[in-house]
Amino acid sequence: MLFFHDDRHRLHFPQAELDGGQFVTPYERPSRVEYVLRRLQETGMRAAAPGALDMGPVRAVHAPDYLEFLATCWADWVASGARGEIIATSFPVRRMRQKPPRNIDGKVGYYSLAAETAITAGTWEAAQASCALAQSAQRAVAAGERAAFALCRPPGHHAASDLFGGYCFLNNAAVAAQMFRDDGAGRVAVLDIDFHHGNGTQDIFHRRGDVFFASIHGAPEDAFPYFLGYADETGEGAGEGANLNLPLPPGTPFGPWAEALDAALAAIRDFGAEALVVSLGTDAFKDDPISFFKLESADFAEAGRRIAGAGLPTVFVMEGGYAIEAVGINAVNVLQGFEEAA
Ligand code: OKP
Numbered sequence: 001m002l003f004f005h006d007d008r009h010r011l012h013f014p015q016a017e018l019d020g021g022q023f024v025t026p027y028e029r030p031s032r033v034e035y036v037l038r039r040l041q042e043t044g045m046r047a048a049a050p051g052a053l054d055m056g057p058v059r060a061v062h063a064p065d066y067l068e069f070l071a072t073c074w075a076d077w078v079a080s081g082a083r084g085e086i087i088a089t090s091f092p093v094r095r096m097r098q099k100p101p102r103n104i105d106g107k108v109g110y111y112s113l114a115a116e117t118a119i120t121a122g123t124w125e126a127a128q129a130s131c132a133l134a135q136s137a138q139r140a141v142a143a144g145e146r147a148a149f150a151l152c153r154p155p156g157h158h159a160a161s162d163l164f165g166g167y168c169f170l171n172n173a174a175v176a177a178q179m180f181r182d183d184g185a186g187r188v189a190v191l192d193i194d195f196h197h198g199n200g201t202q203d204i205f206h207r208r209g210d211v212f213f214a215s216i217h218g219a220p221e222d223a224f225p226y227f228l229g230y231a232d233e234t235g236e237g238a239g240e241g242a243n244l245n246l247p248l249p250p251g252t253p254f255g256p257w258a259e260a261l262d263a264a265l266a267a268i269r270d271f272g273a274e275a276l277v278v279s280l281g282t283d284a285f286k287d288d289p290i291s292f293f294k295l296e297s298a299d300f301a302e303a304g305r306r307i308a309g310a311g312l313p314t315v316f317v318m319e320g321g322y323a324i325e326a327v328g329i330n331a332v333n334v335l336q337g338f339e340e341a342a
């Protein structure tokens, strides 16, 4: 399978993540990519050079003021006299006004959904380079490849039209799905197998009937992002029926997880999708430090085989996975399983 990567992911490496009341080294760290890259090379996957970022499809899924915020927040933060990394501390919660303030500290809270995700000097450049990988993979598939893999970092599925957080800034999967639409596919599906609910992708397409979103994830009662991802979120307006959430409880092993996967794939088939984007997180793995499913490494290959059974042109976009040394094996197992069955 063709894959795309870009060393500029290293420009995003905050020192700090607020976790359990302490600042720790972020779980979402550059070495994740090195492990995946090594495994891609070991298994003979083909590296291809990524193209430049096209802001057109990015603007189609993200709000202009949010993109302006991402481009300027670091300079504004430094100019305000702040000495550390950007971390949100004030949020427009229940009964407060949903209006971006002038002050940069307030703006950071306005545009974020959680406080674990720090922004540094290089974050915006890394996020753009990451998104360009999803675009490159989409272009390869649009040009006739059966599938391609974008080794995106930072990830994207928590990023909504105007929100960052959960380690995400630009919604790489949503951008790839939008590009399939722009290329003429009438209906596109996003399948999110990351352990965490893809709240950003769901939100971006919630009122649209042209992009189906299906997600298998830790139930919101028990898992981040906590405030979206319930089974009764089925889409709204033109998007009614085009959203499928399959939340699962702590300790879920491959059996019930794979039943959910089959249900998601059946729904994608019934929807009539002509192209598929897979949000490929590997944090459903049993040893993931921040997740609670119990998949084995071999299960990821079986997941890939089942995804290939949908018979669709497929773009795989890297999302989460924090059992660092296993991230490469697990991610590439999905790709190898897919290739075996394709
Ligand atoms: C991003 B992705 C650790 C809490 C971490 C944020 C998780 C973001 C996951 N104490 N909360 O979906 O893999």
Ligand code: ZN
Binding pocket: 194, 195, 196, 281, 283, 319, 320, 321
């Ligand atoms: Zn995740």
